[in-house]
Amino acid sequence: MPRGGRWSSSHRGSSPPCRAGRARPSSTRRRGPSRSISGFIAYALCAADEALRDANWLPSENEKKERTGVSIGGGIGSISDILDASQLIAENRLRRLSPFFIPKILINMASGHVSMKYGFQGPNHAAVTACATGAHSIGDATRMIQFGDADVMVAGGTESSIDALSIAGFSRLRALSTKYNSLPQASSRPFDCGRDGFVIGEGCGVMVLEALDHAMERGAKIYAEVRGYGMSGDAHHITQPQNDGRGAILAMERALEQSGLQADQIDYLNAHATSTPLGDAVEATAIKSVFGHHATSGGLALSSTKGAIGHLLGAAGSVEAIFTVLAIHHGVAPPTLNLEQPDLLFEGAFMP
Incomplete structure (x- = not known):
């Protein structure tokens, strides 16, 4: 959780954020179009490049490019560019405003730049659904493939929101952790009794999805299969979520129904658990409701990776989907960092 960047210790009232390493893909070093690329777009370009190379999917044939789409969304976009632009207007320096200001802040430009870089002409989609964005992007991309709109989709979420304004806004919501400012590494503690809010993170998670027969035909490296998606x-x-967790219950039940799996066939669940007092408690209640005896008997492994990386907002769902896929691939579930005393809602074998 490095200090610095667009945050400093003068921004009192919240813990230092979790920031990814500086992202600057080679395509952004050129003059011209590079001026239209903001932080969240750069993260998307970097993550998409890593995912496509890992998938060995860099087609040159037009037919394949036409059957490849992009579904990358974001939660906030480039709030720092908006703040800088508003400052120029306040100072009556309109001529200093970049003509690329609007393209830099549009959420859909992350998908747009990825499609332009690789020439992908399939569906181009950008979900903007706050913390659900990354998960929605992957689920929507899956359905586009199932519907026949594409053979391959580059899907995920991206966020670059560590800025004085966003931190101030979340602070005013009383959503951020403040109890552990002297020990910032301990601030993000999902499901722990001592949790008092989340820590803002930023970055991007992208995966390559494709029709199973298409992947098998080309000998692709297959990590996992998407069986179900619920909203x-x-x-x-x-x-504020409902105290009984009804919204989360419906989403999980719908995903299970679409997958054709029973609750007791699920081995691992990567929780949203952001480290807020109410949110984590409601989610634990919802998980217990859906998985019942399977959860309370210890059959369900449960963790939140936000203890390690903070809350990536629009990128959270896709980054955590990657954690989950790798947990399946390697047969190892990631731990929940800073979990010292589990919430009293947990008991017996039902423990994160």
Whole structure:
């Protein structure tokens, strides 16, 4: 959790954020179009490049490019560019405003730049659904393949939101951790009794999805298979979940139904658990409701990787999907960092 960058210790009232290493893909070093690339777009370009190379999918034939799409969304976009631009307007320095200001802040430009770099002409999609963005991007991409719109989709979420304004906004929501400012590494502690808020992180997670027969035909390296995808809205409050976890329950039940699997066939669950007092408790209640005896008997491994990387907002769902895929691939579940005293909702064998 490095100090510095767009955050300093003068931004009191919240723990230092978790920031990814500086991202600057080679394509952004040129003059011209490079000026239209902001941080969240650069993260997407870097992550997409890594994913495509790992998947060995860099087609040169037009037919393959036309059957390859991109579904990369974001939660906030480039809030730092918005802040800088508003400062120029306030100082009556309109001529200093970049003509690329609008393209730099549009969420869909992450998908747009990836498609332009590789010439992908399939579906181009950008979900903007706050913390669910990364998961929605992957689920939507899966359905596009199932519907026949594409053979391959580059999917994920990206975020570059560590900025004084976003930190101030989340602080005013009282969503950020403040109890552990003297020990920032301990601030993000999902499911722990001492949790008091989340830590902002940033970065990007991208995976390459493709039709199973297409992957097998070309001898692709297959990590996992998407079996089900569930969505819901709890229709309750703009930031606060229902105490009974009904929204989360519906999403999990719908994913299970689509997958054709039973609850007791699930071995590992990567929780959203952001380290907020109410959010983690509601999620634990929802998990216990859906998985019942399977969870309470210790059959379900459960963890939140936000203890290690913080809350990546729009990128959270896709980064955590990658953690989950790798857990399946290697047969090792990641731990929940800073979990010292589990919430009292957990008991017996039902422990993160």
